[in-house]
Amino acid sequence: MKLKNLFIGALMALIAAPAMAQAPVADEIQKQATKLILSKDVDGLKDLEKEYKKSPTSLVSIAKAYLAAGEVDKALATAQKAEAFINENPKKVTAQDKCLTFIVLGNIASAKNEAGNAVTWYQQAMYADPQNPDGYRLYATATSKSDPRGALDAMEQLRQARPDYPVDLIAADIANGAGKPKEAIKYYSKVKLEDMQPYQISAFATNLYLTQKVEEAVKVAEYGQTVAPRNATLNRIAFWGNTDLKNWDKALANADKLFNHSDSVKISSDDYGRKINALRGAELYDEALAELNKLANDPMMPKADKLFALKQIAQTYSDKEDYVNAIPAYENYLAEAGLKASVTDIAALGQQYMYYAQQNPAKKAESLQKADEVFARLAAIPDAKEYAVYKRAQVANLIDGGKGKAKPFYDELIATPNCNPARLKEAYLYNISYYGNVMNDINAAMPYAEKLAEIDPENAVAKQVLSLKE
Numbered sequence: 101m102k103l104k105n106l107f108i109g110a111l112m113a114l115i116a117a118p119a120m121a122q123a124p125v126a127d128e129i130q131k132q133a134t135k136l137i138l139s140k141d142v143d144g145l146k147d148l149e150k151e152y153k154k155s156p157t158s159l160v161s162i163a164k165a166y167l168a169a170g171e172v173d174k175a176l177a178t179a180q181k182a183e184a185f186i187n188e189n190p191k192k193v194t195a196q197d198k199c200l201t202f203i204v205l206g207n208i209a210s211a212k213n214e215a216g217n218a219v220t221w222y223q224q225a226m227y228a229d230p231q232n233p234d235g236y237r238l239y240a241t242a243t244s245k246s247d248p249r250g251a252l253d254a255m256e257q258l259r260q261a262r263p264d265y266p267v268d269l270i271a272a273d274i275a276n277g278a279g280k281p282k283e284a285i286k287y288y289s290k291v292k293l294e295d296m297q298p299y300q301i302s303a304f305a306t307n308l309y310l311t312q313k314v315e316e317a318v319k320v321a322e323y324g325q326t327v328a329p330r331n332a333t334l335n336r337i338a339f340w341g342n343t344d345l346k347n348w349d350k351a352l353a354n355a356d357k358l359f360n361h362s363d364s365v366k367i368s369s370d371d372y373g374r375k376i377n378a379l380r381g382a383e384l385y386d387e388a389l390a391e392l393n394k395l396a397n398d399p400m401m402p403k404a405d406k407l408f409a410l411k412q413i414a415q416t417y418s419d420k421e422d423y424v425n426a427i428p429a430y431e432n433y434l435a436e437a438g439l440k441a442s443v444t445d446i447a448a449l450g451q452q453y454m455y456y457a458q459q460n461p462a463k464k465a466e467s468l469q470k471a472d473e474v475f476a477r478l479a480a481i482p483d484a485k486e487y488a489v490y491k492r493a494q495v496a497n498l499i500d501g502g503k504g505k506a507k508p509f510y511d512e513l514i515a516t517p518n519c520n521p522a523r524l525k526e527a528y529l530y531n532i533s534y535y536g537n538v539m540n541d542i543n544a545a546m547p548y549a550e551k552l553a554e555i556d557p558e559n560a561v562a563k564q565v566l567s568l569k570e
Contacts, residue, residue: 134169149181154192156185159178160204167211199225202222206220215246219239222242240270241274251278269288272300273300276303285308298327301324321335321341335362335365338354372395376388392416423452433445446484450478468499478491479492490513493526497530513527514551532545546566550562
């Protein structure tokens with residue numbers, strides 16, 4: 101009830117009955133009831149209820165005091181007195197009396213885990229006083245999980261009844277709580293950022309990020325940082341988003357905010373992973389390795405996170421083109437991972453040996469032999485066999501410069517059903533070159549040129565060879 105209305109009501113009461121005392125506002129009654137409850141003054145509470153037995157709004161205030169104190173049954177008994185007065189005196193009560201009574205009955209039902217009853221009371225509050233936003237808001241909140249569409253429809257009804265009320269922000273919060281990111285974004289987008297609380301800016305940025313609107317998420321998060329610089333969610337979204345966008349300097353600056361200047365932050369393995377990616381993206385390899393070694397050597401680190409660190413160490417050395425260290429790092433990771441190592445992980449070790457062979461000619465033969473051993477081991481895994489044979493062919497080709505050592509492997513690819521077209525194309529090209537240049541037998545190369553033309557009709561080599569056909 102508005103203060104102005106209370107003053108008018110009090111003045112009219114004085115005119116009608118000079119001996120009647122002026123009724124205190126609802127908040128004062130609730131405070132008075134709270135004191136009596138805390139002091140366990142049962143008689144005082146009885147007297148208070150008796151004094152205001154004809155004022156549903158005042159009885160609601162007493163019921164709210166009981167509810168706040170955890171005395172749900174007493175809150176219900178008092179609220180039911182307000183309801184009874186409303187039912188018995190329909191012409192003496194206001195829409196506000198009804199609305200407030202239904203709301204407190206809804207809150208009591210909610211406290212008793214009677215969700216259906218709570219929703220019913222809130223709905224009645226909406227109808228009792230369409231101008232009071234609390235009924236709509238509580239109804240929408242109560243139904244946001246079970247009926248998010250209905251909850252948002254209630255907020256649209258409130259918009260019609262109260263165009264002045266900030267419906268969009270409440271609707272956004274409801275959609276966010278219901279796990280409806282697109283709906284949340286729609287409503288948050290209608291509200292100025294400066295009109296939002298930090299938790300709402302965080303929710304807005306998070307929903308944008310979850311729906312892959314990364315640039316928008318970063319903009320919202322960066323605004324949020326100006327009003328809540330120690331908010332962990334905002335710092336995380338700014339950090340993750342800039343990492344995704346490869347804005348390495350911004351990403352690292354926000355990583356520092358998240359790791360070192362956020363309140364109540366719990367750093368996750370994803371946070372560490374993205375920080376490492378940002379350091380590597382910025383070519384700060386030594387800093388990345390320092391961070392990774394801290395993780396790998398932390399005795400409290402879970403096994404999965406330690407494996408992640410060991411793998412990232414190997415990849416970072418590879419990015420740095422330091423294959424002398426990348427090779428043992430990959431071997432160390434594979435040994436620690438055991439059966440958890442993927443086909444890609446094993447193949448990566450073979451690739452390091454190939455890179456090192458190109459980088460260090462003095463170690464070329466030895467490195468390529470090691471690479472072949474890795475891919476031979478990989479070929480024993482059925483799902484990886486085709487790829488392993490393909491890599492063995494490439495290694496063999498590097499060993500002898502295309503003189504025939506790779507031919508058995510490329511022939512095996514050609515005989516492989518549904519072989520990857522790119523690998524098949526490479527196999528055909530190798531055999532064309534082998535027969536045409538090494539064996540000097542263009543007729544033997546012709547069938548491979550024909551096969552190549554079938555999968556790549558515009559291939560220049562195939563056209564050139566086929567043009568020599570007699």
